[in-house]
Amino acid sequence: MTKNKNNKTIWRTRIKKNTSSIFQKVGSSIDIDKRLYKEDIHGSIVHVEMLFKQKIITFKIKNKIIYGLKKIEKEILNKKFEFNKAYEDIHMNIEKRLFEIIGEEAGYIHTARSRNDQVITDFKIWIKSATREIDIILNKVINSTIKLAEKNIYTVMPGFTHLKNAQAISFAHYLMAYIEMFSRDKKRFYNNLNSLNENPLGVAALAGTTFNIDRNYTTKKLGFKQPTNNSIDTISDRDFVLDFLYSVAVCSTHISRITEELIIWNSEGFNLITLSDKIVTGSSMMPQKKNPDLLEYLRGKTGNVYGNLFSMLTILKGLPLSYFKDLQDDKEIVFKSYDTLLNCLKILDEILKNIYANKKQMLELANIGYITATDLADYLVKYHSMSFRSAYQKTAEIVNLAEKKKKRLNELNINELKKIEPKLTNDVLKVFDLENSVNSKRSFGGTSFDNIKKMIMKYKKHK
Numbered sequence: 001m002t003k004n005k006n007n008k009t010i011w012r013t014r015i016k017k018n019t020s021s022i023f024q025k026v027g028s029s030i031d032i033d034k035r036l037y038k039e040d041i042h043g044s045i046v047h048v049e050m051l052f053k054q055k056i057i058t059f060k061i062k063n064k065i066i067y068g069l070k071k072i073e074k075e076i077l078n079k080k081f082e083f084n085k086a087y088e089d090i091h092m093n094i095e096k097r098l099f100e101i102i103g104e105e106a107g108y109i110h111t112a113r114s115r116n117d118q119v120i121t122d123f124k125i126w127i128k129s130a131t132r133e134i135d136i137i138l139n140k141v142i143n144s145t146i147k148l149a150e151k152n153i154y155t156v157m158p159g160f161t162h163l164k165n166a167q168a169i170s171f172a173h174y175l176m177a178y179i180e181m182f183s184r185d186k187k188r189f190y191n192n193l194n195s196l197n198e199n200p201l202g203v204a205a206l207a208g209t210t211f212n213i214d215r216n217y218t219t220k221k222l223g224f225k226q227p228t229n230n231s232i233d234t235i236s237d238r239d240f241v242l243d244f245l246y247s248v249a250v251c252s253t254h255i256s257r258i259t260e261e262l263i264i265w266n267s268e269g270f271n272l273i274t275l276s277d278k279i280v281t282g283s284s285m286m287p288q289k290k291n292p293d294l295l296e297y298l299r300g301k302t303g304n305v306y307g308n309l310f311s312m313l314t315i316l317k318g319l320p321l322s323y324f325k326d327l328q329d330d331k332e333i334v335f336k337s338y339d340t341l342l343n344c345l346k347i348l349d350e351i352l353k354n355i356y357a358n359k360k361q362m363l364e365l366a367n368i369g370y371i372t373a374t375d376l377a378d379y380l381v382k383y384h385s386m387s388f389r390s391a392y393q394k395t396a397e398i399v400n401l402a403e404k405k406k407k408r409l410n411e412l413n414i415n416e417l418k419k420i421e422p423k424l425t426n427d428v429l430k431v432f433d434l435e436n437s438v439n440s441k442r443s444f445g446g447t448s449f450d451n452i453k454k455m456i457m458k459y460k461k462h463k
């Protein structure tokens with residue numbers, strides 16, 4: 001690092017020797033936390049306005065500081081600002097530059113505050129706007145899912161349990177399961193905003209301050225609901241970071257589950273969906289290949305995001321109150337998780353616009369595995385007054401017969417069926433029809449076509 005006369009830290013009076021270069025390299029967080037510059041400047045402006053209102057600093061000093069801060073903001077925006085590792089982090093880089101711009105009066109800015117409360121204030125405000133960005137892209141993903149669902153209301157496929165054919169469903173119904181998950185993600189992120197909505201500014205280093213500050217004023221100006229109650233907890237608290245990282249992890253889990261399923265369905269064994277050439281890659285050796293790399297990329301990234309949550313939990317575990325350098329990593333972890341999630345959601349959105357149902361193959365697969373067996377059992381309960389358990393046994397016998405004769409259920413004739421249950425008439429044959437099977441699941445939340453249409457309408461209204 002080049003030396004200049006300003007290249008001195010604010011603790012130069014107390015700490016006589018220059019920081020050893022290895023510590024400067026690892027101890028500085030400016031490369032990471034410069035992302036907080038806007039929040040930091042905003043917080044500082046509100047802070048000095050409060051100091052003036054409380055007659056702690058003069059009108060002139062307040063104005064000078066605000067002038068300097070706004071100038072710094074412009075410099076950063078225009079990439080004219082020189083971030084310096086020697087001043088550790090964004091808070092001290094800005095303070096240092098303020099001295100250069102307005103002179104010694106810059107020294108008033110840090111009255112009644114510490115970097116400890118400053119960093120949490122900035123970070124909370126940043127997480128609020130990050131949450132809004134995530135919400136926007138989640139809406140896009142939900143939109144694309146609705147569009148794909150709309151095209152596939154009547155696309156019949158097998159629904160699986162244990163990856164074995166279970167009951168016939170509509171592909172749209174399957175897709176809309178993910179809309180529920182992403183909607184819960186939205187809620188989860190917003191719930192976090194509620195609990196982080198307490199203003200840390202003014203707790204200073206850890207004990208509060210001797211100055212007559214007005215925390216309610218800064219609370220209002222910074223858009224928080226109320227000031228935090230306990231200065232020590234405020235400095236130590238990173239629950240809002242865990243909540244955010246957990247929400248990112250859960251959302252990534254949803255991404256990973258849908259991508260895993262699509263990868264399986266895209267395999268030759270299933271062949272239920274086709275991926276557009278826009279979202280596949282080739283192989284360097286096997287000329288025939290079209291690989292679902294992008295889907296795998298998303299599934300893999302989920303591992304990174306889990307790791308971030310676990311890193312933060314581990315950093316906090318056993319950490320005494322209140323501030324320790326260990327905490328500085330919180331920002332890198334959150335930024336990484338946020339960037340990854342945003343990127344993954346954008347990719348998922350692109351994928352949803354570029355997949356197609358192989359409708360014939362879906363229907364074909366739904367036709368095997370005696371998938372309408374439950375429909376037959378239900379029919380026996382409804383039309384031949386059996387208990388569900390006896391109907392289940394009868395149906396199992398019919399499935400055994402079909403298996404023995406190497407037939408599908410809908411290939412058995414009425415005489416074969418009557419051998420097992422004499423009461424049966426031709427009317428029963430309709431239960432083996434797959435569309436009928438899907439459409440008869442009319443209970444709220446079921447896969448019937450009408451339910452799906454109603455749900456699509458509901459989602460469209462609530463967007």
Ligand code: ARG
Pocket residue numbers: 029033088089115116119323325327328329
């Ligand atoms: N850059 C530091 C961090 O993010 C700021 C807090 C510094 N406070 C301290 N007592 N050293 O954690």
